[in-house]
Amino acid sequence: MEHTYDFGLVGLGVMGRNFILNVADNGFKAFGNDLDTEKVNALIEEGGDTNRVNASTDLNTFVNALVRPRKIMLLVPAGKVVDIVIESLLPHLDHDDIIIDGGNSFFTDTDRREAYLQEKGIHFFGAGVSGGAKGARFGPSIMPGGNRDAYQHVKPIFEAVAAKSHGEPCVAYLGPKSAGNYVKMVHNGIEYGLMQLTSEIYDLLKKGGDFSNELLHQTYAKWNSGRLQSFLVEITAEIFEQKDDLSDGNLIDMILDKAKQKGTGKWTSQNAMDLGIPVPSIDIAVSMREISALKEERIKADALYNRPEVTLMNKATLGGLAEKSLFFSFIITYAQGLHQLSDASKEYGYELELAEIAKIWRAGCIIRAGLLGDIMQAFQEDSSLTNLLLSPRFVEKIQDTVDAARELVSYAAQNGIPVPGLSNSLTYFDSYTSSRLPLNLIQAQRDYFGSHTYERIDREGTFHTEW
Numbered sequence: 109m110e111h112t113y114d115f116g117l118v119g120l121g122v123m124g125r126n127f128i129l130n131v132a133d134n135g136f137k138a139f140g141n142d143l144d145t146e147k148v149n150a151l152i153e154e155g156g157d158t159n160r161v162n163a164s165t166d167l168n169t170f171v172n173a174l175v176r177p178r179k180i181m182l183l184v185p186a187g188k189v190v191d192i193v194i195e196s197l198l199p200h201l202d203h204d205d206i207i208i209d210g211g212n213s214f215f216t217d218t219d220r221r222e223a224y225l226q227e228k229g230i231h232f233f234g235a236g237v238s239g240g241a242k243g244a245r246f247g248p249s250i251m252p253g254g255n256r257d258a259y260q261h262v263k264p265i266f267e268a269v270a271a272k273s274h275g276e277p278c279v280a281y282l283g284p285k286s287a288g289n290y291v292k293m294v295h296n297g298i299e300y301g302l303m304q305l306t307s308e309i310y311d312l313l314k315k316g317g318d319f320s321n322e323l324l325h326q327t328y329a330k331w332n333s334g335r336l337q338s339f340l341v342e343i344t345a346e347i348f349e350q351k352d353d354l355s356d357g358n359l360i361d362m363i364l365d366k367a368k369q370k371g372t373g374k375w376t377s378q379n380a381m382d383l384g385i386p387v388p389s390i391d392i393a394v395s396m397r398e399i400s401a402l403k404e405e406r407i408k409a410d411a412l413y414n415r416p417e418v419t420l421m422n423k424a425t426l427g428g429l430a431e432k433s434l435f436f437s438f439i440i441t442y443a444q445g446l447h448q449l450s451d452a453s454k455e456y457g458y459e460l461e462l463a464e465i466a467k468i469w470r471a472g473c474i475i476r477a478g479l480l481g482d483i484m485q486a487f488q489e490d491s492s493l494t495n496l497l498l499s500p501r502f503v504e505k506i507q508d509t510v511d512a513a514r515e516l517v518s519y520a521a522q523n524g525i526p527v528p529g530l531s532n533s534l535t536y537f538d539s540y541t542s543s544r545l546p547l548n549l550i551q552a553q554r555d556y557f558g559s560h561t562y563e564r565i566d567r568e569g570t571f572h573t574e575w
């Protein structure tokens with residue numbers, strides 16, 4: 109058994125078990141490790157043939173089973189556990205062995221671990237894995253970052269197990285150090301934005317058009333066969349159909365409106381602030397999860413204030429505006445996330461290729477969408493593109509949909525239906541495309557009260573006025 113298994117995986121939870129079975133299905137011999145005997149036995153049983161998939165709770169057995177350089181992936185909870193597992197593996201490893209963290213680790217943790225392990229001659233990869241349990245089992249999108257040469261050892265396995273789009277694997281070497289974790293973090297920020305927008309549109313259709321669950325199902329399903337085709341729209345259509353086991357109604361109506369979060373959306377927003385890149389469609393999605401959590405306060409506040417009576421809109425008209433608005437705001441959300449990646453690439457030396465990132469997001473991951481094909485082409489046409497809104501490819505798509513977004517935002521405002529994602533996307537668009545903004549007044553105010561100086565439009569230099 110010694111040194112015969114191609115791939116090792118620590119952490120046989122749902123993601124780990126599915127991922128390792130995927131590796132084995134693709135012709136690689138895989139060995140798992142977990143402290144939990146039940147999980148180890150469950151994997152051995154599910155694997156069927158221990159020559160193909162084997163596992164042990166014993167670290168020594170695990171490490172000795174692997175071909176050198178060892179390729180060991182960790183699918184354990186992000187945070188301290190990753191460090192603990194690394195420390196426990198270290199005494200058993202040899203020079204040039206490879207550890208891959210497949211969790212949603214914070215990117216600076218990955219940088220720290222990579223530098224620490226490099227000193228010991230071990231290669232460390234932070235690899236974002238998207239697609240949930242199903243993705244892990246049948247094809248995720250994988251976003252690895254780390255040492256380019258060492259990636260060659262991992263590449264054949266990752267390319268085999270990754271989702272395929274147009275026959276190409278949804279995995280690519282993204283860059284050094286924490287590039288992979290960073291890209292996955294922003295993927296999740298975009299995921300938050302798209303989810304918020306999808307849910308706002310649902311609210312509008314329900315409150316403003318009296319759409320039944322059946323009609324919501326049909327509407328989202330129809331959208332999914334058009335330009336809005338995406339995993340999130342697809343599952344949303346299915347969600348509206350789901351009957352509840354515990355009542356007579358549909359499950360969606362029985363789910364409490366308090367959204368949880370594990371932090372990756374918040375990290376995206378926080379880091380965008382640090383970089384100075386505006387991502388308001390993502391920021392508001394994080395804020396909305398926070399507002400949603402204040403359920404008790406919301407109930408009290410609801411009783412204190414009047415809300416306008418909703419004037420119902422014709423279903424067909426509302427449906428048409430909603431489709432356009434969702435498409436518009438999806439583009440804006442991708443544009444913001446990719447803008448952040450473009451800037452982070454320079455700031456952290458990742459040398460990201462945005463076309464490549466759009467390409468590997470086309471299948472397997474949560475934000476996969478037909479739109480990503482166009483996004484990929486926009487960055488292929490101009491690799492120095494920072495913001496999708498500057499790509500000629502997107503001008504027509506935006507022109508065709510922005511007026512619907514204006515109409516829907518004003519309808520929502522007049523009727524007291526909150527659409528913060530949509531309105532933030534619209535105001536972001538209006539601001540980003542304004543050659544002149546009123547921030548000259550802010551500069552004047554800053555100079556007035558704090559002598560902070562200002563620049564002028566007609567000559568070079570820095571000026572101060574005694575106001």
Ligand code: 6PG
Nearest residue numbers: 238239240296369370371372474
């Ligand atoms: C993915 C997801 C996944 C994430 C969940 C939950 O790409 O498969 O992004 O990594 O953990 O979506 O995230 P929240 O709990 O923060 O909503």
